[in-house]
Amino acid sequence: MTHDLSFWTLQTLNALQLSMLLFLLSIGLTVIFGLMHFVNLAHGALYALGAYIAASVAATAGFWVAIVVAPIGVALVGVVLYGGLIQRMRKSGPMAQVLVTFGLIFALLDLTRIFWGDLALAMATPPALSGQVDLLGVSYPAYRLFIIALGAAILAALALALSRTQVGAMIRAGVDNDAMAACLGINVERLFFVVFCVGCALAGLAGAVAAPLLSVTPGMGLQILIPTLIVIVIGGLGSLKGAIAGSLIYGFVQTFGAVLAPQLASVLIYALLAAVLVIKPVGLFPAKG
Amino acid sequence: MKRATLATLAAATTLALPAATAADTVDIGLLLPFSGVYASLGNEIEAGFALGLATYGNELGVEIILHREDTEVTPAVGLARTRKLILQDDVDAIVGIVSSGVLGAVRDLVDGAGVPLIVANAGNDEATGEACSPWITRVSFSNGQVNRPMGRWMAEQGIETVYTLAPDYAAGRQMIEGFAGAFTEAGGTILGSDFTPFQQTQDFGPYIAQAQASGADALFVFYAGGEAISFVNQYASFGAGDDLPLYGSGFLTSQLYVDAQGPSAEGVITALHYVPTIDNPENAAFVAAFRDATGRTPSEYAVQGYDAARALVEALETGARDRETLGAALRQVSFDGPRGALAIDPATNNVVQPIYVYETVTGEGGMTQIVLAQLPAEADPVNGCAMPSMPTN
Numbered sequence: 001m002t003h004d005l006s007f008w009t010l011q012t013l014n015a016l017q018l019s020m021l022l023f024l025l026s027i028g029l030t031v032i033f034g035l036m037h038f039v040n041l042a043h044g045a046l047y048a049l050g051a052y053i054a055a056s057v058a059a060t061a062g063f064w065v066a067i068v069v070a071p072i073g074v075a076l077v078g079v080v081l082y083g084g085l086i087q088r089m090r091k092s093g094p095m096a097q098v099l100v101t102f103g104l105i106f107a108l109l110d111l112t113r114i115f116w117g118d119l120a121l122a123m124a125t126p127p128a129l130s131g132q133v134d135l136l137g138v139s140y141p142a143y144r145l146f147i148i149a150l151g152a153a154i155l156a157a158l159a160l161a162l163s164r165t166q167v168g169a170m171i172r173a174g175v176d177n178d179a180m181a182a183c184l185g186i187n188v189e190r191l192f193f194v195v196f197c198v199g200c201a202l203a204g205l206a207g208a209v210a211a212p213l214l215s216v217t218p219g220m221g222l223q224i225l226i227p228t229l230i231v232i233v234i235g236g237l238g239s240l241k242g243a244i245a246g247s248l249i250y251g252f253v254q255t256f257g258a259v260l261a262p263q264l265a266s267v268l269i270y271a272l273l274a275a276v277l278v279i280k281p282v283g284l285f286p287a288k289g
Numbered sequence: 290m291k292r293a294t295l296a297t298l299a300a301a302t303t304l305a306l307p308a309a310t311a312a313d314t315v316d317i318g319l320l321l322p323f324s325g326v327y328a329s330l331g332n333e334i335e336a337g338f339a340l341g342l343a344t345y346g347n348e349l350g351v352e353i354i355l356h357r358e359d360t361e362v363t364p365a366v367g368l369a370r371t372r373k374l375i376l377q378d379d380v381d382a383i384v385g386i387v388s389s390g391v392l393g394a395v396r397d398l399v400d401g402a403g404v405p406l407i408v409a410n411a412g413n414d415e416a417t418g419e420a421c422s423p424w425i426t427r428v429s430f431s432n433g434q435v436n437r438p439m440g441r442w443m444a445e446q447g448i449e450t451v452y453t454l455a456p457d458y459a460a461g462r463q464m465i466e467g468f469a470g471a472f473t474e475a476g477g478t479i480l481g482s483d484f485t486p487f488q489q490t491q492d493f494g495p496y497i498a499q500a501q502a503s504g505a506d507a508l509f510v511f512y513a514g515g516e517a518i519s520f521v522n523q524y525a526s527f528g529a530g531d532d533l534p535l536y537g538s539g540f541l542t543s544q545l546y547v548d549a550q551g552p553s554a555e556g557v558i559t560a561l562h563y564v565p566t567i568d569n570p571e572n573a574a575f576v577a578a579f580r581d582a583t584g585r586t587p588s589e590y591a592v593q594g595y596d597a598a599r600a601l602v603e604a605l606e607t608g609a610r611d612r613e614t615l616g617a618a619l620r621q622v623s624f625d626g627p628r629g630a631l632a633i634d635p636a637t638n639n640v641v642q643p644i645y646v647y648e649t650v651t652g653e654g655g656m657t658q659i660v661l662a663q664l665p666a667e668a669d670p671v672n673g674c675a676m677p678s679m680p681t682n
Contacts, residue, residue, distance in 0.1 A: 007502050014494035021491070110324075118329035120518050122549035125526070132528050141526040144494070213526075214491060215518030215549060219326050223488060258485070258495040266457070266486035 006138045011255055013135075017144045019251030020151025021213075024206035025224060026231040027158065027243040028199030034175045034238015034287045036192050038086065039094055041101040044228065045108035046200050048221030050074045050207025052116050055123040055216045063126035067208045074204025075197045082196050090192075105222065113218045123211040147209055154202070158240055171195060175238050175287045230269060234276050236283025245284055314352040315610060317601065318374035320367065320385035320395075321409075323359040326514065327387045330590050331359075333545065334409050336583050337591035338384065341598025344578065351605050356380055360391050367391035368398065375402050382407065382615050384597050389413035389460060393420075400424050405616035409597040410590060414463050417639035418672030426619045426638045428600050428631070429593040430562045431669055432460055433467030436511075436538050438644045438664035439560035440471030443507065443536060450478045452505040452533075454496055456516060457484035464511040464538050472509075480505045490516070493523045501533050511538040518549045525553035539564070542649045544588035547656040554649040554656055563589040563628045564647045564658045572627035596626050634668040636676060641666045 029043045053073045058066035081104070089097050124130075125143045132139040162168040173181040174188050182188045207220075214220065227250060235246025250269060257268040276283065319338065321331035335357075346353060356378045360367035367386070374380045375398070382405040386392045392411040399406045400422040408416065408427040412435070417427055443451070451472060455461035461484060469479050480503045483496050490496075500508050508529075512520045517540065524535055539561020542554045565576050565586045575595060579587040587595075604618035623632035629643045646662040 003502055007498060010498045011495055014492060014498065017494070018492045113324075113328070118332060120329075120515055120546060120549045122518075122551055124551060130526070132526075139528065141528075143526060210491075213519070213523065215515040215522070215546075217326075217515040217518075219515065224491070226489075227491070255492070255495045258483075259499055262483045262496075266489055 006136075009136050010138045010140065011259055013138070013140050013144065013148070015248075015252040015255035016148050017251075018254060019247040020148050021206060021210055022227055022231050022250055023151050023244055023247035024154060024202055024209065026228050026235070026247055027154075027240065028202040029228060030232045030235070030238055030243045031171070031175075031240075032196055032199045033232070035171060035178070035195050036090070037094075038090065039097050039101065040086075040199075041098060041225065042081070042104035042108060043199070043203050044221035044223075044225035045105045046074050046077065046203040046221070047207040047210070047224055048112060048216075048218065049077060049108060050204030051123075051211040051214075051216045051220060052112050052121065052207075053204070054208035054211050055121040056116070058123045058211075063124070063129075063212075066123070067205070070208035071201035071204040074207070075201040078197050078200030081200075082193060086196070105225075109218050109221065116218075118218065121211075121216040123216060125212040143212060147213070150209060154205075155240075155244055162240060167191075167194075227269075230273050233283060234273060236286035238287030239285050242283055242285035242287070313350065313610060314354055315382070315605065315615075316354045316356060316378060316380040318356045318358060318371075318378065318380040318383040318385075320358050320360055320370060320374065320383050322362055322387050322391075323357075325362040327362050329545065330387045330410065331385075333588055333590040334385065334387070334594035334597075337579070337587065337594025337596075338409070338598045339594075340575075340578055340582055340591075341595040342602070344595075345599050345602040346605075349602060349605055351610075353601075360386070360388070362388050362391070364388075364390045364394035368394045371395040371398055375399070375404050380404065381610070381612055382601065382619075384601065385409050386411045389416070392416055396420055396422065396425065403616070404612050405619050407597045407600055407619060409593045412463075413459060414467075414669075414672060417634075417637040417669065418674050421637050421674035421676055423620070423638070423677055424616050426600070426622075426633055428596050428633075428640050430589075430642070431639050432463035434639070434642075434669050435560065435562060435644060436464050436467035437471040438667075439509075439536070439538070439646065440468045440473075440477070441475045442560070442646055442662060442664060443509070444472055444475030444477045448477065448506045450480045450505045451507050451509050451536075452480050452500040452503045453482045453509045454493075454500065454520075455482075455484055455511040456487040456490070458487040460513075461487065461511055465509075468509055468538070488516070491519075493520050494527070497524055497527055497529055501527075501529055505533065507536050508533050509536045510541060513540040513543070514546075517541050517543070518546050521546075521550045521557065522553045525555075530556060534558070539589070539645075539647065542658075543590075544586050544658075545590065547649060551656065552651060555651055556648065558646065558648045558661065560644050560646045560664070561589055562642050562644055563592045564645055564660060566647070566658045566660060567627065567629070567645060568660070569625075569627070569629065571625055575627040592627050596628070596631065599624060599626060629663070630666065632666075636671050637669055637674045638676070639669050641668050 050070045054066040054070035057069045129143040129146050133142045170186050231246035231250050235242030258265045323331045358370040384407045387410040389411040406425045410429045412430050412432045453465050455465045535557045537559045539559040600622045603622045607618045609615045609618040632641045634641050643666045644664040647658040647660050
């Protein structure tokens with residue numbers, strides 16, 4: 001089957017859109033890991049929670065309120081989780097952390113089922129973003145362009161904050177060597193707390209943004225977890241550059257794999273993951289060289 | 290003297306009979322997923338089943354004791370729960386099973402133990418094909434059955450070329466096979482088929498663009514659950530419906546998901562064995578009663594539970610009370626229900642039922658369905674089923 005240029009433009013936009021969605025999700029997870037050496041598998045469950053909060057709020061207050069409320073709501077849940085569980089688990093080994101956060105996935109999953117029921121929820125795209133926009137010779141859904149733009153904006157904001165602000169410098173120092181950073185008078189514990197909350201808020205934002213595109217079901221957090229982990233492993237732990245690179249690779253491999261080798265679509269990304277682990281086990285752009 | 294004794298005895302027996310009937314009990318296992326991704330289907334089937342028992346089972350004079358077991362979506366769990374029902378609870382029959390995987394896992398157990406099983410969902414073709422059993426009666430549907438008539442119908446509407454999409458697992462492939470076989474037989478051409486990674490596909494955009502680029506007259510898909518909602522929403526967002534109208538297996542726009550799809554589902558034409566707007570008195574009564582009981586409109590899963598209960602009651606009405614007699618009676622059940630006339634095909638034990646082509650449209654209280662055509666009921670091909678006669682003592 002031969003395709004013209006507009007077909008490839010369309011698929012490139014599809015790939016970018018998927019990448020940006022995964023970026024919103026993986027950046028929080030990777031920075032939490034890089035800074036705190038904490039494996040938070042419940043990140044996907046927080047994303048699902050964000051989608052549920054957004055769908056409920058959007059039903060009464062509309063999309064734009066929902067997309068603001070959901071990250072705040074999920075960050076508040078993050079505060080509770082941090083105070084109740086994660087602070088206590090900081091000193092225990094990674095295996096205990098993985099087990100506790102893995103358990104959290106199912107606890108949160110059943111809580112969403114109890115609160116919101118088993119039936120899938122809907123969240124409509126806002127009127128301003130429904131319909132298509134003509135861009136580069138193709139007609140593309142406006143909402144997908146919004147996701148690409150939002151992802152790019154968050155990327156720019158985070159890059160600026162990490163490289164140009166004092167908090168950014170403290171975070172980079174903490175990722176690099178937390179003991180030394182503490183010696184230099186940085187309150188590393190408080191920094192951890194702030195980063196954890198921001199990571200949770202971004203997961204909530206990703207859920208809210210994904211809700212109109214996907215369906216809001218209790219299992220959505222589990223389904224997104226594996227792609228997110230793949231992104232982080234390919235990109236390298238703890239770095240912004242790794243998260244965006246991993247997301248782009250995942251998005252493009254998935255999208256173009258589906259077009260060029262549909263029979264291999266589900267295998268390609270795992271093959272790439274295996275290749276990265278063999279050739280460069282720390283990922284492409286790890287925070288610590 | 291002897292004659293008189295006999296007469297007395299006969300009279301006594303006749304007198305005793307109603308009393309004995311009143312004290313009759315049967316144990317029924319309800320084997321459904323109440324947790325996991327299919328929990329919503331399990332709850333819907335259970336609600337339908339409860340309503341069916343309440344509607345038809347009251348004047349039976351038989352006390353039905355229900356044993357409720359959660360299969361989750363795990364074949365191993367389903368097998369363990371079935372074993373418990375058969376060995377510990379000593380049930381006379383089992384009703385339920387949503388996932389084809391679970392059905393495959395328990396098939397040999399119920400067949401070997403000789404326990405009648407009424408399948409209330411799982412649609413894999415083999416269950417009433419090469420793996421058929423005289424003990425397993427299906428009142429729901431088979432994957433091929435729902436889609437074959439749609440292939441013929443679409444060809445009759447003048448659609449010449451079709452692109453197909455479905456998730457890459459057994460049911461997805463069987464649904465598309467059933468459709469594509471009938472469509473090509475009726476003179477149509479399949480321009481391309483993609484199977485998307487099951488439960489791993491977040492973005493259907495690449496596949497939708499691919500289908501659009503194929504230049505086909507129409508797109509035929511099967512998706513269910515969360516994927517059905519994502520797919521229909523994403524399809525609508527691309528505005529692809531103008532030059533590539535969307536058709537599908539009716540699970541795509543099931544009553545269970547159509548509220549979450551909203552206006553995105555407008556104009557999608559699909560085929561299924563049940564829609565809530567079928568026009569017959571049984572269905573009107575069923576829809577009204579279900580709304581009273583649950584506050585929502587019943588889906589095909591609810592009617593499957595409802596008809597499973599009715600099949601059970603009809604079998605009990607013949608006087609069947611134990612595994613053997615129930616098993617034999619269930620195979621002969623036939624009635625007019627919300628779906629129209631239902632019967633069990635003796636060659637495969639699968640239900641024979643009409644298929645409805647329907648369009649999803651915006652109604653007064655949300656999305657609703659208009660039935661475009663009722664396609665005649667036909668029995669599935671035997672598919673390698675050599676039905677053994679039921680073993681008798």
